[in-house]
Amino acid sequence: MDIFVVILEAILGLAFLGTGFSKLFGAKAMVEDFRRYSFPKWFLPFTGFVEAVGAVALITGLWLDSLSGLGALLLAVTMFFAVLTHLVRVKDPVSKALPAFMLFVIALIVTISNWSEMMELF
Numbered sequence: 609m610d611i612f613v614v615i616l617e618a619i620l621g622l623a624f625l626g627t628g629f630s631k632l633f634g635a636k637a638m639v640e641d642f643r644r645y646s647f648p649k650w651f652l653p654f655t656g657f658v659e660a661v662g663a664v665a666l667i668t669g670l671w672l673d674s675l676s677g678l679g680a681l682l683l684a685v686t687m688f689f690a691v692l693t694h695l696v697r698v699k700d701p702v703s704k705a706l707p708a709f710m711l712f713v714i715a716l717i718v719t720i721s722n723w724s725e726m727m728e729l730f
Contacts, residue, residue, distance in 0.1 A: 613721040616714050617676050621666035623711070624659045624683055631656025645693055658686055669722070677726030680718035687712035 631638050631652050642652045662683040669676025687708050694705035719726075 610721065613718060614670060616718050617666050617670060617680070620680065620683060620711070620714055620718060621663045621670075624663035624666070628656045628659030628661075628663055632660060645698055655686070658682065662686065666718070673722050673725035674729050677719055677722030678729070680715045680722065681726070684712055684715035684719055687715055 633656075634652065638652060638656075642649075642655075662679045665675045665679025665682065669679055690708035691705050691712060694700040694708060695702070
């Protein structure tokens with residue numbers, strides 16, 4: 609596998625491990641953000657769980673390529689909806705949606721790079 613993709617996987621895995629756990633354990637800033645988005649209370653830990661699962665799959669995927677693809681796909685979908693939340697739901701300026709968009713693009717690159725290995729699971 610290309611070293612560039614491995615670096616992206618590691619960065620994504622560590623980033624989402626941190627944000628996932630901060631959502632799972634209800635970090636104050638995350639609680640305030642989700643309140644601003646008008647999401648129900650259960651959605652914060654649910655999102656944290658999804659992000660943590662995706663992160664663990666990415667990190668495990670450093671050894672098993674098929675898991676990298678699945679974890680990255682899960683996180684790409686999550687970040688796609690994060691971008692929509694910023695731009696459509698709360699009408700944030702594009703600059704507020706940019707971090708989520710960048711993570712979406714990186715997750716998409718990792719997904720595409722691991723697509724053939726991921727399809728071997730099915």
